[in-house]
Structures are given as structure tokens and as C-alpha cells.
């Protein structure tokens with residue numbers, strides 16, 4: 001067994017994993033294929049390049065994204081520290097200067113005495129040693145094919161179009177109505193009714209909205225998207241196309257008017273996040289700021305907060321519950337870890353957070369210490385619990401939300417009537433549990449074995 005950890009991918013997860021591992025005293029070889037080999041979305045050769053929005057989401061106390069960041073701060077995350085040092089004004093959000101962020105992370109990683117950065121594509125999973133695969137949603141084709149072999153035919157997903165997801169508590173229930181088309185399937189959908197004027201205004205705004213520039217992989221896959229066409233592409237085919245596609249009103253009667261609306265946007269409850277709804281068939285590549293304004297034009301969503309925006313891009317991720325343990329190791333091959341978006345999480349902070357955990361676990365494995373799973377009560381623990389234990393056949397990556405955290409005990413939930421109080425209590429429990437995990441990881445003695453990975 002080699003005494004260094006091999007980390008493949010110098011993105012958000014890979015850099016955080018490398019730093020954590022090295023800070024635990026374990027040497028790291030960090031492989032990054034850029035700049036020699038590019039991805040369809042990255043533009044530079046810097047490590048930890050942020051490919052799209054510059055937001056690390058809300059840093060407002062009492063929100064789930066803040067809680068996750070707070071845990072990372074307490075675990076001395078390199079990337080959160082650099083994000084704070086390079087932040088730009090953005091209200092309650094932690095937004096960063098992308099170039100300064102990537103440059104600073106690259107410099108800090110390069111200067112670490114225990115990290116060696118190797119600028120090479122890794123085309124197959126190394127046959128020995130402790131290996132962290134953190135190659136992200138745009139993993140190179142050769143390595144993706146090898147991961148496919150490891151995971152089995154069913155277990156590596158390529159997901160190209162994402163519909164927006166809205167926080168259920170921000171929907172205007174005075175406007176939407178519950179019904180399924182022709183009354184079939186119960187009242188599973190919430191329906192946002194549009195009259196002709198609102199429909200026309202929505203189509204105008206959609207046609208005018210700025211979209212993310214099509215990347216080469218999107219062009220390659222244009223025909224594949226026919227089955228789930230982005231709404232802006234559908235609208236360009238004709239003003240009525242959406243009314244005969246995802247916005248068709250047939251079979252839906254608004255109980256307030258007794259009539260079929262001119263057009264409808266249907267919201268479907270997400271199976272996995274009971275307090276959120278996806279906008280059915282609303283995958284799109286409108287830029288996130290403009291997309292928020294656009295979607296808020298839909299009646300019932302005037303004040304909506306979006307947990308996820310529509311996106312059209314390639315996404316490579318393994319089926320976590322089938323492949324991974326609660327310490328993000330491959331079942332039956334414990335020397336292999338997955339971290340970042342490819343492990344089945346979504347978002348910058350979520351990705352680097354799993355990198356932090358895996359960096360510490362990989363170091364523990366080398367040092368012959370026990371790998372202690374993170375308690376589910378914490379934000380990071382609940383995220384990883386979702387990855388490893390979610391029981392849904394249609395597994396999809398998620399962002400951190402309170403829906404992933406365990407609910408409060410019934411008596412406590414009854415005592416704390418106001419939602420902010422309940423959230424504050426969940427946060428206190430989460431931070432205590434996370435700190436306890438940090439303490440246990442520090443204190444755990446080397447095991448009696450020689451620490452060889454299975």
C-alpha cells in the first residue's frame with residue numbers, strides 16, 4: 001500500500017479533499033487534466049474553476065446553505081476560507097470573484113508541501129492505492145467509461161436537462177389549484193393557470209431572455225434533447241408550441257372559474273424532497289438571474305424561491321445508494337472514494353463539502369484509523385446520508401435543504417411552534433453533532449490492524 005492518496009480532478013471537491021488530506025499529514029498526488037485537456041465548460045487551467053454562477057448561495061443564518069457552510073468553516077475548509085477572502089457584495093449570499101478565487105486556491109494547493117499537482121488526464125481508475133475520484137459532472141470520456149465498468153451498466157447516469165425546483169412554502173396557494181389531468185391520478189399536481197395575456201407576456205419574456213451560451217456538448221446532443229426540449233427552444237418553434245407541450249391546459253379545470261385555463265404550468269411534488277415541487281417540462285438554459293424573474297411571471301410563483309434552476313448540460317454521477325457506503329467508499333472496494341458532483345450531490349458548496357469529508361476519511365484510511373460516518377443530524381451528514389441511503393429508483397443529485405435533515409422529535413416540534421424557532425433548534429443540533437464528529441475523527445486511535453485498505 002502506497003502512503004500517498006491519489007486524487008483525480010482538481011475541481012472544487014478534489015482541491016478541498018487534497019487540502020484536508022494533506023493537513024492530516026498524508027501526502028497527496030492531485031491529478032488535473034486541464035489545461036492540456038479541456039472540458040466543454042471550463043475556460044482556464046486554474047484549479048477550482050467555477051464554471052457558471054459565482055454564488056455559493058445564501059449565507060443567511062437559519063438557512064440550510066448557511067448551515068452547511070458553517071459546518072465547513074468549523075472543519076477549517078480551505079475553499080470556504082478562500083471564498084470569504086475573495087467575496088464580492090451580493091446581499092445575503094456568499095458570492096465570489098471567480099478569478100481571484102481560483103487563483104488563490106491554485107496557489108495555496110501548489111504551495112502545500114504535501115501536495116503534488118500533476119497535470120494529466122487519468123484515463124482509467126488506478127489499480128492500487130487509496131484513490132479519490134472527483135472528476136465532476138464533465139468527467140473525461142475515457143475515465144467515465146472505466147467508472148461505468150466499475151459501477152455496472154445501470155449505475156452511471158448522464159443527465160442532460162434539469163427542470164427548476166421551487167420551495168413549496170413560497171408558492172401562492174390562493175392562485176394555484178390542485179388537480180391531475182382529466183382527474184386521473186388523484187390531485188397530485190399543483191397547477192398555475194395563465195390567461196391569454198399572461199401566456200403571451202411569458203412567451204415574449206422567454207424569447208427575449210438571455211440563455212447560457214450553447215456549449216459543444218449541447219450541440220452534439222441536440223437530437224437527444226428532442227424528448228425533453230428546453231422551453232426556449234420550443235418557444236422559438238412557434239408561439240403556440242408551449243401551449244401544446246408542457247403548458248397544455250387540456251383536462252384541467254380551475255375550480256375558481258369552472259373553466260379550462262388558456263395555459264397551465266404544472267408543479268409536481270418531488271418524491272425525495274417532500275417540501276418542494278418541480279416545474280414539469282420546464283428544463284431551460286436561461287441564465288439564473290433572468291430565469292428567476294421569468295419564472296416569477298407565472299401566476300402563483302410571484303414570490304417563489306427556487307431550490308434549483310433549470311439547466312441543460314451533461315452531468316455524470318454514480319448511483320450513490322447502489323455504489324457507495326456512508327463514507328463514500330465503493331462497496332467492496334474500500335480503497336476507492338467518490339467526492340463532489342460525481343458522487344451524486346449538486347452544487348459548488350455541496351461538492352466541496354463531500355471533498356472535505358472524503359479528504360479526511362482517505363487520510364484516516366492511510367493512517368489505519370476508523371472511518372467514522374458523519375451524523376445524519378448535521379447538514380453534511382444528511383447530504384451524505386441521502387447519497388448513500390436514498391431509497392428511490394430514480395436517483396438524482398440534490399442540493400442541501402432542511403428536507404434532508406431529520407425532523408425534530410414530535411414533542412419538541414410541538415413546543416416550538418414558530419418555524420424560525422424550529423429551524424434554530426435543528427441548526428443547534430446539527431452543529432453539535434458535526435462538532436462531535438470532528439472531535440471523534442481527531443481522537444480516534446490508530447486501529448490494531450496495519451491499516452491496509454480492503
Ligand SMILES: Cc1cc2nc3c(=O)[nH]c(=O)nc-3n(C[C@H](O)[C@H](O)[C@H](O)COP(=O)(O)OP(=O)(O)OC[C@H]3O[C@@H](n4cnc5c(N)ncnc54)[C@H](O)[C@@H]3O)c2cc1C
Nearest residue numbers: 009011012013033052053122135136140340341347348351
Ligand atoms: C455547465 C455547468 C454549469 C453549472 N452551474 C452551476 C452553478 O451555477 N452553481 C452551482 O452550484 N453548480 C453549478 N454546476 C455544477 C458544478 O459543476 C458543480 O457544482 C461543481 O463544480 C462540482 O464540483 P466538482 O469538484 O465535483 O467538479 P468540477 O469542479 O467540475 O471539477 C472536476 C475536475 O476534474 C477534472 N477532470 C475531469 N476528468 C478528469 C480526468 N479524467 N483526469 C483528470 N482530471 C479530470 C476537470 O477538468 C475538473 O477540473 C454547473 C455545472 C455545469 C457542467
